[in-house]
Amino acid sequence: MFFSRKIKILILIIMDLGCILIANILAYLFLSPYVSINAMFFKAVVFLSIGLYLALGCAFHLFIRVNRYMSLKELVDITIVFALSAVVSITIFEYIEYSYSRRFVFLIFMISMIEIMSGRLLWRFLVEKKETYARRYSGEFKRTLIIGAGSAGKLLLHSFEQSVNSSDIKVVGLIDDHPDKQHVWIHGVKVLGPIKELAKIISDHQVEMITLAIPSLNPLQLNELLNELATLPVEVNSMPSIEEVARGNLTVSKMKKIDFVALLGREEVQLESQRLQEQLHNKCILVTGAGGSIGSEICRQVVKFQPEQLILLGHGENSVYQIQRELSTNSKESPLPILIPVIADIKNREQMFEIMQKYQPDLVYHAAAHKHVPLMEKNPEEALRNNVYGTLNVAEAAKHHGVQTFVMISTDKAVNPTNVMGASKRIAEMIVTGLYEEGKTRFSVVRFGNVLGSRGSVIPMFQEQIEQGEAITVTDFRMTRYFMTIPEASKLVLQSGSLAHGGEVFILDMGEPVKIVELARKMIHLSGYTSEQIAIQETGIRPGEKLYEELLVDKERKIEQVVEKIFIGNVCGFSLSEVRTFLVGIQALQGNQLIHEMIEFANLSSQ
Structure with missing residues (x-):
């Protein structure tokens, strides 16, 4: 049977008043052989104890509390109510100079308090036992x-x-x-x-x-x-x-x-705050691809250093709106920088020059890029337009308008590329490093591997397959990849930008490569399934994929570590004029012919 809250309160009050009445009777029976208690005094004490309990109980909210959550606080409040009731009662009898028994008054309130406390505790005990029984036998x-x-x-x-x-x-x-x-x-x-x-x-x-x-x-x-x-x-x-x-x-x-990212066991990166504070504080910062996984995290990190303005440049209006809204509502930094969302396409050269002229940024983080390998294999022209020409547009616009520092985000797929996405990023690297001139914009590149949790990465895909009870698909059981978390990668990008003098390719320490099939097995078991319940299927390597990724080719390796987890690669390649000549030569190419020429050119640059 279920009662409304008001009915429950009424029942509780009636039970409490019953306890007080019983306490009066018990106290009378106990003390009557020793103390003379007349009927008038007895009636006065009954009415006074009930009246005071109702008044003080309402004041201390004793009747509207949920008994199943009875705790020490409630017991203390009941004690205070009865102590005050006893003191007030004795004061009243003293004031009217009425013949009374203090022992009788105190005994009434002591018995009442014990009865009501015991009732509350017994109720909580019974409710908990009922719920425990229900859980145990359900x-x-x-x-x-x-x-x-x-x-x-x-x-x-x-x-x-x-x-x-x-x-x-x-x-x-x-x-x-x-x-x-x-x-x-x-x-x-x-x-x-x-x-x-x-x-x-x-x-x-x-x-x-x-x-x-x-x-x-x-x-x-x-x-x-x-x-x-x-x-x-x-x-x-x-x-x-x-x-x-x-x-x-x-x-x-x-x-x-x-959070399966924890399977990497990577410690949190500690930034050199003083150096970054000098570079970012009260400055105008522009982030391309601001709505993407890396771009949005760079924005979150940049805001902590209180720039004057943060330009959120992106092609997708929804993703740009989301990061602007997040920074506006969740940021604890004060004062919050002026957040300027800019919906623009880096392939639009004229628009890039207009934006640089309008906002005059001090520093540009270029995170906008197409990164999905199989999709770019089917759309090589778009990989060229966005990753190569788009980068050229942003970088030349930045240099023309006197941007102090330009940092491009690259990938380990740019090393000995076997796909058009990696080749496009390698060509973009050569453009950025080739634009550097002494005394002008400090251009640099930051190269790292896969980022866990980013759009299209394996962990979200594996999680979705596990939740749906589907088999996990791995292209090849021998495949390994370098992994890094989004916050770690973004922090190291900021750190690298603060170290740039111009023309460097910074390589981030990715730790040891992770075997994809082992990652999948761990995710299955940690989700409470067995390998029989959730199978792992080998689907075969897709066009453009490698079994093993590299961060540097042999001739690029350099022992020097600038700061923890950041190295400078000895990356050379073709000059900017050679890259421009190559780009002119492939303007008319399409499809597989374009893919072949871009991959061959990118690989020749590392020889």
Whole structure:
């Protein structure tokens, strides 16, 4: 039977008043052999205790609180209400000089307080037992293990116990490496052992889901833990936001999905803030491709250094609007720079010159490019127009209007390219470095590998396939790639720009190459599936793809590391005039002939 909130409050008040009446009777029966209590005094105390409780109970909001969340705060408030009632009652009797018994008054309020507190606690106990019973015998819960018995783990466990929605989760234990926490009980759940015993604990307790509750883990520790969990037959997630936990609205679906980027185990990049502050503060910064994965993250990082203006240049109006809106509403920087969205196409040479003339930027980050290898194989003319001529337009416009620094974002696919996208980026590299002249715009290139989480990268694609229950498709099981996170790449791009003197190709330290099929297997297992449930299919290498990517060809390798994770490659290539001559010569080419000439020219530049 369900009652409205008003009916529940009325029932609670009637029960409390019943407790007070019973307390008066019990106190009378207990003290009447020792103290003379006349009928008039008894009636006066009954009415006074009821009246004071109603008045003070309303003042302290005792009747509108949810009993299932009864805590120490509610008990303290009940104590204060009865203490004040006793003091007020005695004061009234003293003032009217009425013959009364203090012991009787205090005993009434003491018994009333104990009865009402016990009733509240009993109600909470019964509600929790009912919910626990329902979860235990519903047969639809997931047996869950929490890794971390610290503050976060305790908060999460307490929230599970309190949540009326967590009927699909049953916590069977906690895991923690701290020796003082071994085999202790927290909120009725036992710490079963350290992480090294994880496999045995999962088997012994038939664990189906693991929830991580250790926010303090650094990327390397998290990577190590995820690699171990990836070999175990359980679904892995992490605790949701503190706000979600505080609301108690916890179900399996509310658990935060594992960020598979953590499988890289890459530590956060620390920027040389002073150098970047000098370069970006109170300056006008222009970012092409501002709505893209890398371009938008560059914008987020640039805003932290409080430039005067940030020009968000992009071809897609929706993506530019999204990053402008995000920076306007979410940025904690003060004052916020003037954000200027510019919808423009870098292939439009005249428009690029007009924009440079109008805004006079001090620094340009050129992130706009077509990067999808198979699509560019089918559209080589567009790869040439956008990645080569588009870069030429932006770079020459920047130089003509006196931009101080120009940084182009490149790719490891520009090294010994086997596809037109990589060839177009290699030609663009030669254009940018070739435009550098002493005393004019400092042109530089930043080259790095695949960025996890960017549009078209493997992790979002694998996640989508897993969620839909489809087989994961890998073009070749031998394939490896260099990977970096979006924030890491963007920070290193900014850092490289601050180090540029002109004409350099900066190479970012990508760590060790990752085998794609192993990444797919880990993602399957961490999502709670087996290789039988989610298969991995080899589809064959697509046109233009390589088995292994490189960041430098042999002759470009240079030992010098400028700062941590940033190297300068000894990259030469053709002169700007030779590149221009080549571009004139391929103007009439199309399709496969254009692809062949661009790839051959790009590879010759590295010999």
